[in-house]
Amino acid sequence: xxxxxxxxxxxxxxxxxxxxxxxxxxxxxxxxxxxxxxxxxxxxxxxxxxxxxxxxxxxxxxxxxxxxxxxxxxxxxxxxxxxxxxxxxxxxxxxxxxxxxxxxxxxxxxxxxxxxxxxxxxxxxxxxxxxxxxxxxxxxxxxxxxxxxxxxxxxxxxxxxxxxxxxxxxxxxxxxxxxxxxxxxxxxxxxxxxxxxxxxxxxxxxxxxxxxxxxxxxxxxxxxxxxxxxxxxxxxxxxxxxxxxxxxxxxxxxxxxxxxxxxxxxxxxxxxxxxxxxxxxxxxxxxxx
Amino acid sequence: xxxxxxxxxxxxxxxxxxxxxxxxxxxxxxxxxxxxxxxxxxxxxxxxxxxxxxxxxxxxxxxxxxxxxxxxxxxxxxxxxxxxxxxxxxxxxxxxxxxxxxxxxxxxxxxxxxxxxxxxxxxxxxxxxxxxxxxxxxxxxxxxxxxxxxxxxxxxxxxxxxxxxxxxxxxxxxxxxxxxxxxxxxxxxxxxxxxxxxxxxxxxxxxxxxxxxxxxxxxxxxxxxxxxxxxxxxxxxxxxxxxxxxxxxxxxxxxxxxxxxxxxxxxxxxxxxxxxxxxxxxxxxxxxxx
Numbered sequence: 001x002x003x004x005x006x007x008x009x010x011x012x013x014x015x016x017x018x019x020x021x022x023x024x025x026x027x028x029x030x031x032x033x034x035x036x037x038x039x040x041x042x043x044x045x046x047x048x049x050x051x052x053x054x055x056x057x058x059x060x061x062x063x064x065x066x067x068x069x070x071x072x073x074x075x076x077x078x079x080x081x082x083x084x085x086x087x088x089x090x091x092x093x094x095x096x097x098x099x100x101x102x103x104x105x106x107x108x109x110x111x112x113x114x115x116x117x118x119x120x121x122x123x124x125x126x127x128x129x130x131x132x133x134x135x136x137x138x139x140x141x142x143x144x145x146x147x148x149x150x151x152x153x154x155x156x157x158x159x160x161x162x163x164x165x166x167x168x169x170x171x172x173x174x175x176x177x178x179x180x181x182x183x184x185x186x187x188x189x190x191x192x193x194x195x196x197x198x199x200x201x202x203x204x205x206x207x208x209x210x211x212x213x214x215x216x217x218x219x220x221x222x223x224x225x226x227x228x229x230x231x232x233x234x235x236x237x238x239x240x241x242x243x244x245x246x247x248x249x250x251x252x253x254x255x256x257x258x259x260x261x262x263x264x265x266x267x268x269x270x271x272x273x274x275x276x277x278x279x280x281x282x283x284x285x286x287x288x289x
Numbered sequence: 290x291x292x293x294x295x296x297x298x299x300x301x302x303x304x305x306x307x308x309x310x311x312x313x314x315x316x317x318x319x320x321x322x323x324x325x326x327x328x329x330x331x332x333x334x335x336x337x338x339x340x341x342x343x344x345x346x347x348x349x350x351x352x353x354x355x356x357x358x359x360x361x362x363x364x365x366x367x368x369x370x371x372x373x374x375x376x377x378x379x380x381x382x383x384x385x386x387x388x389x390x391x392x393x394x395x396x397x398x399x400x401x402x403x404x405x406x407x408x409x410x411x412x413x414x415x416x417x418x419x420x421x422x423x424x425x426x427x428x429x430x431x432x433x434x435x436x437x438x439x440x441x442x443x444x445x446x447x448x449x450x451x452x453x454x455x456x457x458x459x460x461x462x463x464x465x466x467x468x469x470x471x472x473x474x475x476x477x478x479x480x481x482x483x484x485x486x487x488x489x490x491x492x493x494x495x496x497x498x499x500x501x502x503x504x505x506x507x508x509x510x511x512x513x514x515x516x517x518x519x520x521x522x523x524x525x526x527x528x529x530x531x532x533x534x535x536x537x538x539x540x541x542x543x544x545x546x547x548x549x550x551x552x553x554x555x556x557x558x559x560x561x562x563x564x565x566x567x568x569x570x571x572x573x574x575x576x577x578x579x
Contacts, residue, residue: 190380190386193373193376195402196401284429285429
């Protein structure tokens with residue numbers, strides 16, 4: 001009888017075995033299923049090319065229309081300084097150092113912020129003690145911490161990492177906490193009457209239920225980490241891609257300014273893609289299809 | 290597994306002098322008052338009543354989620370002091386763990402008990418097989434239909450071999466056809482496992498079709514208004530729902546509940562609805578007029 005019921009409900013979850021379709025039909029089906037995504041990719045590429053074209057036109061004709069493009073480097077000039085820079089160990093060192101600061105600052109923020117958010121969500125007293133302090137410190141932009149950071153930490157490197165840490169810490173904490181408050185109490189009760197005790201409920205219910213919000217926090221935190229890092233490097237650094245960009249301005253290397261900016265953009269995009277990929281790995285139940 | 294399919298009925302629920310109230314700004318509010326119910330080992334008992342009458346409150350107290358204000362809840366003579374795997378529960382909202390596959394959901398109770406992985410995998414597969422779900426063991430709950438989710442919910446609650454199965458309007462969110470199938474599956478499992486079932490529903494047909502006995506509750510504050518034995522023979526068929534015996538039971542229960550529903554809504558209807566309807570009450574109760 002149970003098999004008959006499964007059939008009666010007609011849920012299209014298992015496809016009955018049929019003759020394997022030809023390559024042509026498969027390709028056509030794949031195309032139909034992914035039509036939306038292919039369209040988006042195509043339009044995305046066109047729009048990027050259009051951006052480059054507009055940039056090229058504005059700079060080659062040195063347009064002045066409220067905004068002055070007289071000194072702005074053209075895409076070709078930026079590409080020129082890019083090809084030079086990738087053979088320059090100093091440029092690579094700037095990038096490596098920035099990435100290392102992000103890695104350390106962001107990892108520390110995640111290692112402290114996620115468990116703290118989970119504990120604050122579970123234990124009222126911890127929440128009551130820490131939340132007011134966090135709420136007061138949270139609106140202070142990480143850049144405003146620069147003078148304080150220089151006083152607090154013995155080396156420049158440490159204060160920059162500290163700024164990066166602060167930038168990403170609060171989004172991670174707040175989102176983790178938010179995730180904890182949204183855990184469905186019915187799931188907790190379901191676990192309880194299956195014999196789960198406090199620790200198991202934390203591990204098996206609260207933590208996985210909060211994961212989507214934790215990853216939102218990590219994604220936002222990574223973005224703010226880059227913002228804070230670049231600001232800190234511009235103000236107090238001697239190395240790093242933010243410092244590189246600022247130095248290019250001081251040395252009137254206009255093409256390098258744009259190169260630094262693009263490098264920051266690419267690094268920021270890459271790191272948020274990494275986090276998104278990690279999210280898919282950790283939460284397979286959230287991946288569609 | 291062998292213990293699950295044991296032939297000895299178990300799970301004697303006893304609720305004595307039960308009342309439950311909670312505090313509000315206007316003082317304590319009685320949700321359930323002066324209630325006695327019992328479920329004999331292996332018996333299938335339903336609780337019906339108007340919405341808000343406290344039938345879910347009563348069930349949650351048996352599960353151990355709520356503490357009675359007065360009175361005592363026991364299962365096989367042991368006092369209920371909090372949720373435990375001895376009392377399996379099935380919720381209306383399915384409440385499957387979305388991050389676990391169907392099989393991992395079923396395994397959960399066994400994992401909490403410390404059963405080794407290979408052993409609990411085997412047990413979960415067997416149980417899923419009984420419910421016709423073996424093909425879906427690796428699926429996440431999100432991909433399943435409502436009826437399948439609730440089948441997983443029932444199997445999960447039964448996996449630890451509880452003495453008692455508690456169900457809180459489990460089929461309320463399902464369409465009519467699926468509900469009928471689910472009722473049959475539940476009956477089958479109950480007869481095979483010989484455990485006691487306490488079933489909360491607002492669907493009178495469902496209560497009669499499934500139960501050995503039905504408790505009907507009054508409007509808030511809830512208490513037991515009537516206890517109705519259902520003498521229909523088993524195994525029960527869908528066609529029985531047209532029999533005169535069934536319809537007589539249905540009529541009786543229906544009027545009991547209607548009385549209580551009207552009592553629950555009486556105030557509001559007198560205040561608002563009746564003016565538009567131009568019905569003169571002349572001191573009669575609303576139930577008499579309607």
